[in-house]
């Protein structure tokens with residue numbers, strides 16, 4: 001019984017990662033990187049080709065984008081029946097090198113299906129071998145493994161366009177990459193929220209954010225390390241600094257700005273802005289200095305020892321703030 005309970009709980013947790021990206025969201029983002037994909041090997045490594053629109057997008061756009069190869073790996077346990085022994089079906093990966101019979105459709109006979117030895121975990125040795133072959137990785141990875149997922153991409157020096165939650169900006173593993181301009185945000189979702197296909201929507205029933213097999217997830221963004229023109233758009237500002245409206249933090253030498261659009265045009269010192277600023281961040285216009293909440297994200301040990309709440313004004317805590325400075 002205990003064993004079944006553990007299995008049940010694990011299955012519940014896994015289900016939270018089971019939502020699928022819509023084709024038009026993929027198209028809307030990837031149209032901005034079209035030139036980049038020419039002659040590239042693309043890997044989608046969290047994608048069951050039976051349901052993944054990433055696989056659909058790249059296989060159907062193969063010739064249009066001028067791709068070299070598409071590799072898709074499927075994580076097996078997502079299809080495992082909770083009460084089966086989970087060993088009946090092997091994980092597979094697919095390789096597609098383009099249309100051969102001239103009908104411009106990826107046919108079954110043109111898609112090479114190969115078995116994996118393990119379960120298709122992106123961290124497994126055989127999946128890492130496939131990663132090494134790839135130039136660029138594009139997917140919506142499990143949010144619960146986002147830190148590890150990104151670390152692996154950085155370790156193997158891969159280009160990527162992936163979906164994640166904006167809260168990942170505040171992770172100590174991710175923030176330094178953003179500060180050092182090794183990762184930035186892509187074009188994003190309309191209204192800052194994505195609608196994903198969710199086969200387990202009954203699990204979200206109490207959240208009130210599901211509809212017709214879809215789930216609305218607010219705060220989802222695209223993370224990438226591929227150049228975009230959006231990244232160099234100047235943020236237009238109109239407000240002037242005054243010390244009444246822009247208070248300083250009690251324990252950090254920066255002014256607080258509650259909305260990105262209210263960043264004062266004429267302030268040269270450090271400013272604390274909400275994480276949504278990253279969507280407008282132009283590295284030629286601003287420099288990222290740090291991230292603060294209770295402590296500094298970059299100087300965590302020292303500030304923790306000091307024990308002073310950093311993003312506080314007159315004893316009232318603010319949310320996490322990105323500390324920036326005009327260039």
Ligand SMILES: C[S@@+](CC[C@H](N)C(=O)[O-])C[C@H]1O[C@@H](n2cnc3c(N)ncnc32)[C@H](O)[C@@H]1O
Pocket residue numbers: 017018019020021045046047048051052053054074075077078120121122123139140141142143145
């Ligand atoms: C948010 S879903 C997105 C699925 C698909 N990429 C899409 O966008 O439609 C994340 C997927 O990662 C899979 N997954 C979970 N853990 C994984 C792992 N360790 N390795 C590879 N894939 C994993 C899940 O089964 C799930 O299908």
